[in-house]
Amino acid sequence: MIATDSDREGEAIARLIINLSGNSRKTIKRLWINSLETSEIKKGFQNLKDGQAFYSTYKEAETRQIADWLVGINLTRLYTLYMQKNGMRGVFSVGRVQTPTLFLIYQRNEEIKHFVSKPFYV
Template identity: 85%
Template sequence: MVKKHLDEAETIVIATDSDREGEAIARLIINLSGNSRKTIKRLWINSLETSEIKKGFQNLKDGQAFYSTYKEAETRQIADWLVGINLPRLYTLYMQKNGMRGVFSVGRVQPPTLFLIYNATKKSNISSASHFMSCMPLSHTRMVSTKGNTKSGLIHSKTLTGSKKPIS
């Protein structure tokens, strides 16, 4: 549906959050839809007051002026991915070679993610060791949410489509 509207539009107005990540989200959608060559304008506002939003739409900015903001966010995403996929393995092997046991995780995104998990755990009153929650991205379009206990020895993942399969 979004692609259909983007295909039909002569001009695309990006009206996401006025920051790198907002720009990246909008540009990713535009790029995936195949409409990146269309005229792009940017709504740039600092307030959600009706008068400010109207003024922003009357003074849309050239989208090209924000392209570098998108590239900054994209570069950071790539760097986070490269660090996240490589450094934990490197550190784990290095530490194990030097006599330490365990798995060592490294990455810039971990503290905020762990804090979100901590808050979700507090809200759910999940306090025993046998209860847990986790999220595992499977691709850029599908996410698995896991809830369960260890009674059966298997953990079942429930995808957004509702199917279940054991994780070994």
């Protein structure tokens, strides 16, 4: 039975554990709830879903994980070599979530650096 978070990542974590434990050929039931209220949890256990219905959710997460790894490892190497060739030192990491998040932080820091105080009246 799978009872991890009801999302792609929860499904991926559970399936990875199932696969690594050698139980991938067994029938899987899925607890799919969106609330931690006692009544909802009981209802969820009374209505377990067929695990096969969530296989595509697992494959989505697995595919994203592989793509993140391939893109991250290759672009990190490429970007690092490019930056080092242009005189910079260190490793320059690239990632699907990390890179745009760091850019948002950079943009905010630039806004703060160029902030001009103005009187404000209500």
